[in-house]
Amino acid sequence: MNSAPRLGATNKAPRLEATNNAPRLGAANEAPRPEATPDEPRSLKWRLLSSMAAGFALLLLLMSVLLWNYSRAASNRTFDLLLAGAALAMLERVSFNADGPTVDLPQSAMDILALASDDRVVYRVFAPAYGEITGTPDLPLPAVDPSAAPVFYNDKLNEGFRFIVQGRQITSAAGRDWVFVQIGQTLNARREHQGTLFLYGMAGLAGVSLIGLGFVWLAIRTSLAPLGTIAASLLARNPRDLSPIEGAPPQEISDLFRAINGFIAQLRRSRALTESFIADVAHQTRTSLSAVQGQLALAVDADSPEAMRARLVKAEAQGNKTVHLTNQLLANAMVIHRSDQAQLDPMELRPLVRDTLAELLRDRRLREITISYEDAQLPDGVGRIRGDAISIREALRNLIDNAIRHGGPENSILIELDGDTRSIRLTVSDGGPGIAPADRARATERFTSINRDTAGSGLGLAIVRSVAEGHDAKLELGASQLGGLRASLIFPRLAALLAALLLTPIAAKASELTIFGATDRAAIEPVLDAFEAKVPGWTISYREFQTVDLYDAVLAGEGPPDVVISSAMDLQVDLVNRGMAQRFVLPEDSQPPDWARWRDELYGFTFEPAAILYNKRILSREDLPNSHRDLSSFIRDHEAELKGRVGGYDLRRSGIGYLYATQDLIQSVQAQRLFEVLGRASARVYLGTAEMTRATGSGEIALALNVISSYAMALVPDHPDVGVHFLSDYNLVMSRTAFVPKTARAPAMAARFVAFLLSPEGQSLIDRDTPLIPIAAAGAPLTDSARLLRASSGSFLPIRLGPGLLTFLDRLKREEVLRSWDAAMAGNGN
Numbered sequence: 001m002n003s004a005p006r007l008g009a010t011n012k013a014p015r016l017e018a019t020n021n022a023p024r025l026g027a028a029n030e031a032p033r034p035e036a037t038p039d040e041p042r043s044l045k046w047r048l049l050s051s052m053a054a055g056f057a058l059l060l061l062l063m064s065v066l067l068w069n070y071s072r073a074a075s076n077r078t079f080d081l082l083l084a085g086a087a088l089a090m091l092e093r094v095s096f097n098a099d100g101p102t103v104d105l106p107q108s109a110m111d112i113l114a115l116a117s118d119d120r121v122v123y124r125v126f127a128p129a130y131g132e133i134t135g136t137p138d139l140p141l142p143a144v145d146p147s148a149a150p151v152f153y154n155d156k157l158n159e160g161f162r163f164i165v166q167g168r169q170i171t172s173a174a175g176r177d178w179v180f181v182q183i184g185q186t187l188n189a190r191r192e193h194q195g196t197l198f199l200y201g202m203a204g205l206a207g208v209s210l211i212g213l214g215f216v217w218l219a220i221r222t223s224l225a226p227l228g229t230i231a232a233s234l235l236a237r238n239p240r241d242l243s244p245i246e247g248a249p250p251q252e253i254s255d256l257f258r259a260i261n262g263f264i265a266q267l268r269r270s271r272a273l274t275e276s277f278i279a280d281v282a283h284q285t286r287t288s289l290s291a292v293q294g295q296l297a298l299a300v301d302a303d304s305p306e307a308m309r310a311r312l313v314k315a316e317a318q319g320n321k322t323v324h325l326t327n328q329l330l331a332n333a334m335v336i337h338r339s340d341q342a343q344l345d346p347m348e349l350r351p352l353v354r355d356t357l358a359e360l361l362r363d364r365r366l367r368e369i370t371i372s373y374e375d376a377q378l379p380d381g382v383g384r385i386r387g388d389a390i391s392i393r394e395a396l397r398n399l400i401d402n403a404i405r406h407g408g409p410e411n412s413i414l415i416e417l418d419g420d421t422r423s424i425r426l427t428v429s430d431g432g433p434g435i436a437p438a439d440r441a442r443a444t445e446r447f448t449s450i451n452r453d454t455a456g457s458g459l460g461l462a463i464v465r466s467v468a469e470g471h472d473a474k475l476e477l478g479a480s481q482l483g484g485l486r487a488s489l490i491f492p493r494l495a496a497l498l499a500a501l502l503l504t505p506i507a508a509k510a511s512e513l514t515i516f517g518a519t520d521r522a523a524i525e526p527v528l529d530a531f532e533a534k535v536p537g538w539t540i541s542y543r544e545f546q547t548v549d550l551y552d553a554v555l556a557g558e559g560p561p562d563v564v565i566s567s568a569m570d571l572q573v574d575l576v577n578r579g580m581a582q583r584f585v586l587p588e589d590s591q592p593p594d595w596a597r598w599r600d601e602l603y604g605f606t607f608e609p610a611a612i613l614y615n616k617r618i619l620s621r622e623d624l625p626n627s628h629r630d631l632s633s634f635i636r637d638h639e640a641e642l643k644g645r646v647g648g649y650d651l652r653r654s655g656i657g658y659l660y661a662t663q664d665l666i667q668s669v670q671a672q673r674l675f676e677v678l679g680r681a682s683a684r685v686y687l688g689t690a691e692m693t694r695a696t697g698s699g700e701i702a703l704a705l706n707v708i709s710s711y712a713m714a715l716v717p718d719h720p721d722v723g724v725h726f727l728s729d730y731n732l733v734m735s736r737t738a739f740v741p742k743t744a745r746a747p748a749m750a751a752r753f754v755a756f757l758l759s760p761e762g763q764s765l766i767d768r769d770t771p772l773i774p775i776a777a778a779g780a781p782l783t784d785s786a787r788l789l790r791a792s793s794g795s796f797l798p799i800r801l802g803p804g805l806l807t808f809l810d811r812l813k814r815e816e817v818l819r820s821w822d823a824a825m826a827g828n829g830n
Contacts, residue, residue, distance in 0.1 A: 007216040022325045063205055070201075096170050110805075116188070120578075325407060353373075356413065412430070414482060429481065511539075515542045534656045563744075573602065576598065582740045584740065605736060605754075605758050606774060607773050613692060613724060615723075628670045645703070646702070648686070648780065731796050
């Protein structure tokens with residue numbers, strides 16, 4: 001007995017991770033962040049309920065992990081049955097002949113796998129002693145010994161797959177040999193089923209948890225009811241009543257009572273300090289005004305001009321001090337208000353500084369002071385920040401005023417503006433005594449004057465600090481090179497990159513959409529022209545193929561195309577099943593019927609039944625057969641008259657012909673018999689509908705089978721002797737399908753084109769201006785061609801897109817079908 005070798009695990013490439021440290025564009029244009037506000041107080045009831053809810057959430061989290069694992073296991077068990085059923089169906093059809101093992105792939109196996117309608121499938125049949133028999137070679141295998149028991153495992157191709165490997169022993173000339181079937185299916189249906197089970201389970205658990213929380217809420221309300229009385233007494237208090245809370249609280253909140261009473265005591269002290277501060281401000285203002293009034297009164301009472309002048313000089317000095325104090329108090333209030341309310345806008349700092357200096361130079365105090373301004377080290381355009389001009393101007397005035405007042409008699413003031421790639425620095429330096437390092441932190445507090453010898457309000461640097469805080473800037477105090485204080489405001493720089501990008505015009509350039517199609521260009525030309533008109537700047541390059549040639553070109557990687565259109569539905573399904581298509585969802589009004597859509601990757605956009613053409617001069621409609629059984633009998637009974645006068649597709653070269661023929665094999669037992677009858681009647685073979693229509697019209701043939709009715713009905717007016725006939729038992733319906741390859745260079749525009757094909761506008765255009773028959777997407781009006789088909793007596797059976805179409809693309813299955821067809825057609829001279 002031969003045994004299959006153990007196969008090792010597949011090697012997986014390591015995952016590469018990268019970080020992106022690029023700056024975030026547009027940050028400069030964001031609105032300023034509001035200051036954080038304290039959370040609104042929550043009641044104790046809500047805190048207890050939140051704690052219980054957190055406990056319930058933790059339990060739900062633990063249960064969700066268990067439920068997720070259960071859902072995954074249940075989903076795998078369910079869909080593993082599909083894989084197991086398909087594997088058994090294939091194993092039962094494995095046999096041994098003179099050339100070795102072979103398999104007659106059953107349609108039932110693909111039908112079982114198609115129950116998971118949106119999943120791709122791969123398969124292969126192989127024997128270790130003979131190699132690959134059929135299917136996709138080199139699929140990943142687990143490291144297991146050969147066994148008749150199924151082995152399930154997950155692995156990746158171009159996406160995740162669930163595989164089954166199952167074997168059986170067959171008797172050969174050399175003895176017993178192992179043959180294995182391996183089938184893989186993508187995980188979409190499993191994940192959807194797993195998610196459904198999980199959501200239903202979690203919904204039940206969440207409902208039970210909510211009911212439990214309801215009971216918890218009732219218990220909390222009952223237990224904390226005594227607190228309501230205490231809360232009511234607090235709310236009823238006079239706002240000025242800061243006396244301690246009296247009463248005997250429950251033991252559990254006695255600490256809270258003590259804390260509240262402690263807070264009330266602190267609040268009482270704070271209010272006292274505030275009242276004292278207001279009194280101090282009122283006192284200072286009143287004192288200054290009283291001093292002014294006193295000096296003026298003394299001036300009035302003076303008995304000489306010299307005494308009056310001396311009193312007036314003192315009154316003026318006291319008045320200036322009072323005005324300065326009032327201005328500082330108003331400025332402080334304004335800055336605090338604007339830091340909360342002002343909208344920071346992009347602005348240039350250099351002109352603001354220059355304008356402010358120009359205004360201050362009118363101050364006569366600067367006449368005896370050397371003042372300098374430098375901004376040469378700041379390149380043009382670098383001084384942009386996000387700020388409030390009024391607040392920054394006030395901060396600069398206060399810095400200069402502070403330098404004037406504390407700079408001494410031989411004072412010099414230097415104002416500098418410089419910056420780098422990250423910040424802009426505005427600096428004011430003076431030649432005064434400066435501030436000792438130990439006093440610099442205290443110097444920015446309100447009403448704190450470090451130098452008692454100079455008249456000041458103690459608010460100047462406090463105002464500057466408020467402006468810095470409102471601009472996300474930094475205030476730095478240090479020693480200047482002039483010997484005094486160096487005060488710097490450091491602003492974050494505004495990046496103008498986003499504005500430059502937004503203002504840069506982007507030149508539109510023409511682009512090209514490449515379409516590979518197995519549809520006559522003349523037939524689809526109106527659709528292409530209409531779409532080009534809808535998207536200015538885009539042109540369509542359309543390359544025409546036969547269906548099999550198109551399949552081979554896409555498989556070989558030619559192009560690459562942006563859209564692939566073909567009437568050979570099975571070949572299209574095979575390309576999509578190989579993972580070559582992109583997924584995209586069409587708009588609601590452009591969705592085709594379910595049978596004409598697969599995986600949101602492949603879409604059908606026409607409705608084209610197979611029809612029979614006949615020559616009216618040779619055959620009458622009354623004599624034509626009405627079913628597939630009658631069709632075989634009709635040709636056999638009229639074999640002499642129809643010898644060499646029946647036409648059909650060349651199954652080896654025509655993808656649509658092979659599709660119709662194999663679908664007939666599934667639907668009717670008469671299909672194989674029809675092969676034999678056509679062979680005896682020396683049937684002719686053609687590549688397309690147009691050839692068969694012309695041959696029927698000329699009398700070269702009397703019957704043409706399984707022609708595409710859309711082309712035929714468009715050609716009939718040019719061939720008055722040609723009639724179109726539908727059978728009563730069934731008529732296969734093909735839909736031209738389109739998909740967007742993963743290699744498409746313009747995938748968004750390609751998806752838009754497919755959506756246009758299925759839109760009400762596109763479907764009406766197909767019906768009105770092309771020989772094709774629209775599928776009448778949802779929302780589209782019923783077209784003339786659709787009305788004609790519905791009025792006919794035929795029974796239309798659409799070919800469903802899905803894995804079932806892969807059965808007759810299996811190499812051995814295809815060879816078997818074509819071998820039977822070749823044998824039937826032998827001797828025809830075709």
